[in-house]
Amino acid sequence: MKLSIASDHGGIELRQALFSALTAKGHELTDHGPVSHDRVDYPDFAEKACADVVAGRSDFAVLICTSGVGMSISANKIHGIRAVLALNEDAVEFSRRHNNANVICLGQKYHTAYLAEKYVDIFLSTAFEGGRHQGRLDKISCLERD
Numbered sequence: 001m002k003l004s005i006a007s008d009h010g011g012i013e014l015r016q017a018l019f020s021a022l023t024a025k026g027h028e029l030t031d032h033g034p035v036s037h038d039r040v041d042y043p044d045f046a047e048k049a050c051a052d053v054v055a056g057r058s059d060f061a062v063l064i065c066t067s068g069v070g071m072s073i074s075a076n077k078i079h080g081i082r083a084v085l086a087l088n089e090d091a092v093e094f095s096r097r098h099n100n101a102n103v104i105c106l107g108q109k110y111h112t113a114y115l116a117e118k119y120v121d122i123f124l125s126t127a128f129e130g131g132r133h134q135g136r137l138d139k140i141s142c143l144e145r146d
Helices: 009-024 042-055 069-075 089-097 113-125 132-145
Strands: 002-007 028-031 060-065 083-085 103-107
Touching: 002 009, 002 042, 009 028, 009 060, 009 103, 009 113, 042 060, 042 069, 042 103, 060 069, 060 113, 069 083, 069 103, 083 089, 089 113, 103 113
Parallel strands: 002 028, 002 060, 060 103, 083 103
Antiparallel strands: none
């Protein structure tokens, strides 16, 4: 699977751990950085990874900041992105089943590398159910246009 991954300065360690774990599982990753712990603005990095998803260069994106909240808010401002803040296994699973989320957001402050990898695995292995949920996604798309 093709994935784009990015963080801000508050998520570098978790991003690097996930990059290694996901690469070892055979996923093709594009790492949008950053490369240092110097302060950066998370919307800039959310935009880079989400652009890959919107353009079809990546199937999904993984975004990490200190809490995951800033990345989630930023990503959800981008047309065509449905980002979920990973709260627990059930929420991650249903973000894919019912909402067809295409971006998962994590917080280095709240997620260990083990837990983050588990959430991403659930995210990537869960299919969208479609059906009655598609109509809701269509309504979300209308909100984006308006």
